[in-house]
Amino acid sequence: MPTQTAVVLLSGGLDSATTLAIAKSQGYACYALSFDYGQRHRLELEAADKVAKHLGVIEHKFINLNLDSIGGSALTDTHIDVPITGVSTDEIPVTYVPARNTVFLSLGLAWAEVLSASHLFIGVNAVDYSGYPDCRPEFITAFEKMANLATKAGVEGHPFKVHTPLIHLSKAEIIQEGLGLGVDYSLTISCYQPNQAYACGVCDACRLRAEGFRALGVVDPTQYLS
Amino acid sequence: MPTQTAVVLLSGGLDSATTLAIAKSQGYACYALSFDYGQRHRLELEAADKVAKHLGVIEHKFINLNLDSIGGSALTDTHIDVPITGVSTDEIPVTYVPARNTVFLSLGLAWAEVLSASHLFIGVNAVDYSGYPDCRPEFITAFEKMANLATKAGVEGHPFKVHTPLIHLSKAEIIQEGLGLGVDYSLTISCYQPNQAYACGVCDACRLRAEGFRALGVVDPTQYLS
Numbered sequence: 529m530p531t532q533t534a535v536v537l538l539s540g541g542l543d544s545a546t547t548l549a550i551a552k553s554q555g556y557a558c559y560a561l562s563f564d565y566g567q568r569h570r571l572e573l574e575a576a577d578k579v580a581k582h583l584g585v586i587e588h589k590f591i592n593l594n595l596d597s598i599g600g601s602a603l604t605d606t607h608i609d610v611p612i613t614g615v616s617t618d619e620i621p622v623t624y625v626p627a628r629n630t631v632f633l634s635l636g637l638a639w640a641e642v643l644s645a646s647h648l649f650i651g652v653n654a655v656d657y658s659g660y661p662d663c664r665p666e667f668i669t670a671f672e673k674m675a676n677l678a679t680k681a682g683v684e685g686h687p688f689k690v691h692t693p694l695i696h697l698s699k700a701e702i703i704q705e706g707l708g709l710g711v712d713y714s715l716t717i718s719c720y721q722p723n724q725a726y727a728c729g730v731c732d733a734c735r736l737r738a739e740g741f742r743a744l745g746v747v748d749p750t751q752y753l754s
Numbered sequence: 755m756p757t758q759t760a761v762v763l764l765s766g767g768l769d770s771a772t773t774l775a776i777a778k779s780q781g782y783a784c785y786a787l788s789f790d791y792g793q794r795h796r797l798e799l800e801a802a803d804k805v806a807k808h809l810g811v812i813e814h815k816f817i818n819l820n821l822d823s824i825g826g827s828a829l830t831d832t833h834i835d836v837p838i839t840g841v842s843t844d845e846i847p848v849t850y851v852p853a854r855n856t857v858f859l860s861l862g863l864a865w866a867e868v869l870s871a872s873h874l875f876i877g878v879n880a881v882d883y884s885g886y887p888d889c890r891p892e893f894i895t896a897f898e899k900m901a902n903l904a905t906k907a908g909v910e911g912h913p914f915k916v917h918t919p920l921i922h923l924s925k926a927e928i929i930q931e932g933l934g935l936g937v938d939y940s941l942t943i944s945c946y947q948p949n950q951a952y953a954c955g956v957c958d959a960c961r962l963r964a965e966g967f968r969a970l971g972v973v974d975p976t977q978y979l980s
Contacts, residue, residue: 591823592819598864599868626905627861627863629904630863634853637856638826638853638854661906661908662905666903667900670903673899674897675853675856677887677890677893678855678897679853679887679888
């Protein structure tokens with residue numbers, strides 16, 4: 529069977545780095561896609577660049593997209609504070625970016641169609657999908673169905689498959705998987721409000737990351753500010 | 755019943771101008787959304803601005819998005835010529851932009867969610883959907899279903915509705931509808947390769963537009979180069 533081509537969404541965080549490593553381990557020829565969407569944690573794009581080089585991809589493309597002009601999220605609107613972890617409720621958090629995964633997968637779909645790739649990888653996972661609607665399996669299934677009606681490739685009988693290899697894994701399991709595949713997590717940034725030297729240590733993304741390493745009993749290479 | 759809010763995708767062409775006029779005539783409070791996506795016919799954005807001011811919207815937002823870096827279409831890749839009308843076959847034309855309506859609707863969905871709007875309007879129509887997969891009714895239905903799984907609003911029981919008021923209309927019927935609602939078509943640009951003064955007169959978009967006016971027996975205000 530010839531090598532299959534995949535577009536892998538790569539944010540520069542822990543999950544998407546692991547997802548890329550998994551896609552590569554499964555033999556896919558990988559094209560990485562990152563988004564400069566006005567996020568306050570744009571440093572993650574430097575991490576994405578390092579991760580793509582570290583793991584090796586055929587091409588790494590950046591799409592510019594001013595989602596901050598739409599706002600509605602603490603991640604794209606600097607007037608909304610990133611909440612300190614532990615105070616969140618069952619509600620969808622303010623770090624939710626409206627329709628973000630829909631937008632990102634749509635752009636991944638566009639590139640996949642140009643590349644004649646039938647595979648899309650996204651690092652959504654179980655830890656997130658209690659809070660973010662667009663991380664749930666039923667969303668992914670609906671997106672896949674829509675994608676196959678939306679595109680020339682889908683219409684011509686080359687259906688798209690959206691792969692979510694992390695969807696049922698805990699953060700510790702994700703890290704274990706990635707370490708087994710040689711991922712260097714010191715290159716990744718999970719924090720919602722990092723600076724060049726440190727992760728904040730108090731946002732949900734930092735908490736989930738730190739807990740993952742702790743649960744696995746592995747040293748977290750991240751430098752936390754607090 | 756209170757006024758309902760709608761996001762209307764507005765390209766600056768004939769179809770989307772008519773769609774906006776219809777949404778307004780149905781009583782929606784309209785927010786227009788346009789895309790600077792690296793299209794060769796960027797002049798349409800000036801038309802979109804004029805149309806939004808002419809018909810009246812609460813806000814008109816432009817999203818910048820470098821779809822030309824993905825390419826794969828005569829509309830975003832200047833190395834691919836826009837075909838002269840009449841030579842096209844049953845195949846999907848090279849002016850098809852991969853996953854464009856999926857991407858645009860996704861961004862419309864994002865803004866709708868921020869605005870607490872449950873309605874999206876898009877001017878896809880029957881003339882196009884034989885050629886472009888993402889203009890077909892089954893695509894719209896699948897998008898709507900996906901959107902309601904993707905979003906906080908959908909999850910919380912405020913389902914999105916994607917309105918396609920032109921979907922079963924011919925170009926002549928669309929123009930008739932728009933004229934009845936006071937649309938000034940001299941403000942709109944349909945051509946895939948216009949200059950400041952003229953439409954090319956030889957692309958599919960020009961041909962469909964000119965035929966629509968001719969079939970209706972109404973003067974086409976467009977200045978065609980040939």
